[in-house]
Amino acid sequence: MDIKRDASDKHKGIKLQKLRAIKLAFDTIIANPKTQFHVAIESDGDVFIYSDNRKFIEENKNYESKNFSFFSHQILNTLVYFLDYWLKDTVNKSPNVIFSFYSTNSISKEYSTEKVKDLNIKLPEKPILELLISKEWDSENTLVEICKKVILKEYEKQYKGKKNKYLILEEFSNDDWQSFFSQIIWNFEMPANEDLANEILVLIREYATIKQIDIDNKEVFIKAMLGQRLEDKQDEGDTANRYLTDESLELIFHQIANQPINKSIYKYVDFDYGIFVQNIKDYTSSFLKEKYFSVNNKKDLPKFLYRNVKKHNSEIKIQTSHLEETRPDNLIKNVIVGDIDSFINDVKPIFLFGEIGSGKSSIIAQYVIHKNNEDNLCLLIPVNSIKGKVTSDFISLFECINQFINSNILVQVAFFNFEFIINNRPVTIVLDGLDELNNQEARYVVRHLAKLNKDYSEITIIATGRPIELQSIINFNDWNCLTTIELTENEVLEILKNEAIAANIPEEHVTNDAIKRLDFLKSRNELSLLAKTPLVVCLLRDFLTERVEDETLGTLMYKVLLKRLEWDEIDLKTNYFNFFNEFPTAIQRENIIAIIAEKIFLSQTKQIKDVQLSQIIIDSLENVENKNKIIPETILFYKNLFLQLNGNSFSFISQPLLEIAYSLKLAENIKDESFFIDISDHNWRSLSFAIAVNRLKGYAIELNKSIFKILKKLLVYEDNIPIAAIIVSESKNSELENFLYQKFQNLNLDL
Numbered sequence: 001m002d003i004k005r006d007a008s009d010k011h012k013g014i015k016l017q018k019l020r021a022i023k024l025a026f027d028t029i030i031a032n033p034k035t036q037f038h039v040a041i042e043s044d045g046d047v048f049i050y051s052d053n054r055k056f057i058e059e060n061k062n063y064e065s066k067n068f069s070f071f072s073h074q075i076l077n078t079l080v081y082f083l084d085y086w087l088k089d090t091v092n093k094s095p096n097v098i099f100s101f102y103s104t105n106s107i108s109k110e111y112s113t114e115k116v117k118d119l120n121i122k123l124p125e126k127p128i129l130e131l132l133i134s135k136e137w138d139s140e141n142t143l144v145e146i147c148k149k150v151i152l153k154e155y156e157k158q159y160k161g162k163k164n165k166y167l168i169l170e171e172f173s174n175d176d177w178q179s180f181f182s183q184i185i186w187n188f189e190m191p192a193n194e195d196l197a198n199e200i201l202v203l204i205r206e207y208a209t210i211k212q213i214d215i216d217n218k219e220v221f222i223k224a225m226l227g228q229r230l231e232d233k234q235d236e237g238d239t240a241n242r243y244l245t246d247e248s249l250e251l252i253f254h255q256i257a258n259q260p261i262n263k264s265i266y267k268y269v270d271f272d273y274g275i276f277v278q279n280i281k282d283y284t285s286s287f288l289k290e291k292y293f294s295v296n297n298k299k300d301l302p303k304f305l306y307r308n309v310k311k312h313n314s315e316i317k318i319q320t321s322h323l324e325e326t327r328p329d330n331l332i333k334n335v336i337v338g339d340i341d342s343f344i345n346d347v348k349p350i351f352l353f354g355e356i357g358s359g360k361s362s363i364i365a366q367y368v369i370h371k372n373n374e375d376n377l378c379l380l381i382p383v384n385s386i387k388g389k390v391t392s393d394f395i396s397l398f399e400c401i402n403q404f405i406n407s408n409i410l411v412q413v414a415f416f417n418f419e420f421i422i423n424n425r426p427v428t429i430v431l432d433g434l435d436e437l438n439n440q441e442a443r444y445v446v447r448h449l450a451k452l453n454k455d456y457s458e459i460t461i462i463a464t465g466r467p468i469e470l471q472s473i474i475n476f477n478d479w480n481c482l483t484t485i486e487l488t489e490n491e492v493l494e495i496l497k498n499e500a501i502a503a504n505i506p507e508e509h510v511t512n513d514a515i516k517r518l519d520f521l522k523s524r525n526e527l528s529l530l531a532k533t534p535l536v537v538c539l540l541r542d543f544l545t546e547r548v549e550d551e552t553l554g555t556l557m558y559k560v561l562l563k564r565l566e567w568d569e570i571d572l573k574t575n576y577f578n579f580f581n582e583f584p585t586a587i588q589r590e591n592i593i594a595i596i597a598e599k600i601f602l603s604q605t606k607q608i609k610d611v612q613l614s615q616i617i618i619d620s621l622e623n624v625e626n627k628n629k630i631i632p633e634t635i636l637f638y639k640n641l642f643l644q645l646n647g648n649s650f651s652f653i654s655q656p657l658l659e660i661a662y663s664l665k666l667a668e669n670i671k672d673e674s675f676f677i678d679i680s681d682h683n684w685r686s687l688s689f690a691i692a693v694n695r696l697k698g699y700a701i702e703l704n705k706s707i708f709k710i711l712k713k714l715l716v717y718e719d720n721i722p723i724a725a726i727i728v729s730e731s732k733n734s735e736l737e738n739f740l741y742q743k744f745q746n747l748n749l750d751l
Helices: 010-031 073-086 114-118 128-134 142-158 166-170 174-182 193-211 219-233 246-258 263-268 273-293 360-373 395-408 418-422 439-455 489-502 507-522 525-530 534-541 553-566 573-582 586-601 610-620 627-642 655-669 684-697 700-714 718-731 734-746
Strands: 037-043 045-051 054-061 097-103 184-187 309-312 335-338 350-353 378-382 427-432 459-465 480-484 643-646 649-652
Touching (some): 010 037, 010 219, 054 073, 073 097, 073 142, 073 174, 142 166, 193 219, 219 246, 350 360, 360 378, 360 427, 378 395, 395 439, 427 439, 489 507, 534 553, 553 586, 553 627, 553 655, 573 627, 610 627, 610 649, 655 684, 684 700, 684 718, 718 734
Parallel strands (some): 350 459
Antiparallel strands (some): 309 335
């Protein structure tokens, strides 16, 4: 009669059984790829595998905090079971039966108890289990006698009043006992579930290599399907169908490699959401820092403001003009102001519009961190990480997300499957910076996001971008449109305080420093009109003690670029000694970054390969002496200060920096009266910066003819008026202002 055997925690127990069964199956087939095997769980023992005329029976024990001695109930219970199996008529003490005890726990020494005294046992100095493992049989058979007494007592207790084989065991010779114990493999302090699962992933890759099956990083799904099959086969009524075989193992590999993943196996995939969420928060925090430091050389990161946004009522037809920043005290009645979280509950996807430097990326990044802190899975994906990879095929977006997560969030895990995630729990996907894509790719992304939002009810879609660049891409009626709001005076003051702290101003002087700069800002009306976004306030901060009436966003961005070209000059001079000697000033260094920026800006993917970058610098230094020393330092300088590695290519660390750097190239070209540019949503900003840079350098008059031609071409279409207005404002040219004013009057528009 069978005795009910105890088990550790049921969930952990079944999981360990499946993992051990899978591990043993791979160990068997990898050792001999031609072997045949049958493996099952909860058949004979926790794990049973038959191969090469050998039966392997294993019991698994996994407890949180428990060590085993020979007297432990779990050990004795297992030994009684092993003996029963060994004495079956069909087994008859066969040497081809191997028993295994697998435990994540350690060995402990036996102590003198009432049981020990009753059995008249003298305990050895070492733990009995250690002696059994090392098979330290003494000439007087002391170890065998101890084990024999304890096991017979346990066997008698378990089978009291039931049919049993006690009399057979009682007649066992010492050689019989030694033979029995010699067929037991004791495994203590073995890998628990997580480590064992990782070992299996390695074995899956090894088996795939042996069988030449391209599994394309789908190891976790193979492991999941194997676990599912083993669990399902427990309930098979026909014993012959209870086993996973070598043939079915290989078939699973082919199925996962060549067919869509069956969603039924998702629940068998082990995925640590805790690590995933923490990595997302770490990445998003780094993203925030990079956004700040890309235009600021402060040593410390300031505190970020928690800012409201505005939402347009769904029944109001949204115009492009409504998507611009709006003063809080002038907000029209067809918008609602509030925290971004309060608006993200619509069935429509959400789009957060904001101009350059409006803080939209900071707002959305803080939202992502906040949601993940509340255990709501929320992914931030900068669009420049998927640029050039999204096609008309919907699945390409999934592939881009998978690649981004595996490269940036789960680098050490080497597994992420977006479809698995969206079928298992609610998730928010945030794509930041859609305006950085070309129009065709932006349309693909918008279309795919809309489909994703429609097909999966528990997905929330959020995207961000600049309004002017995206006015022809986004159908406003299909999106829940949010926009940033220009800063209040209190928010400007808080930014100035934070910047003072980041600049290491003594704490007792921080408030006075910020108030002094704010008063200076308020005293300059034109400057106040400019300082409506966090970026501009950060850029202006260092200039708010001197005359800056003629500053525009373009001239400020140019000064930031010059500052960046001076970064590391003191701290890292040893790294760039030869480079700095050849190019001692920031003005001299701007030519190379302009060439690099032009190459990147005009590329389809806004990226260049390492070899292209090197060639640009080699060509730029063609006539320089000592070039063998200067070239590597030059490459390092521009990589460290302006570029980031994205896959196998380099891109700019921020879109504003790319635009101002590219404008340097346009600034040279636009001085030529024959200058022509096909103005688009993606290059007009750099063109406006180029005009500002030339004005700052004293070339304003030389540009008039070129700018007049540009304005005439732009103003053929009314939609281009915002772009024309920005270009004129960057020029600070009264003739151009009058020209634009006349155009407005002709169109019956208010200036």
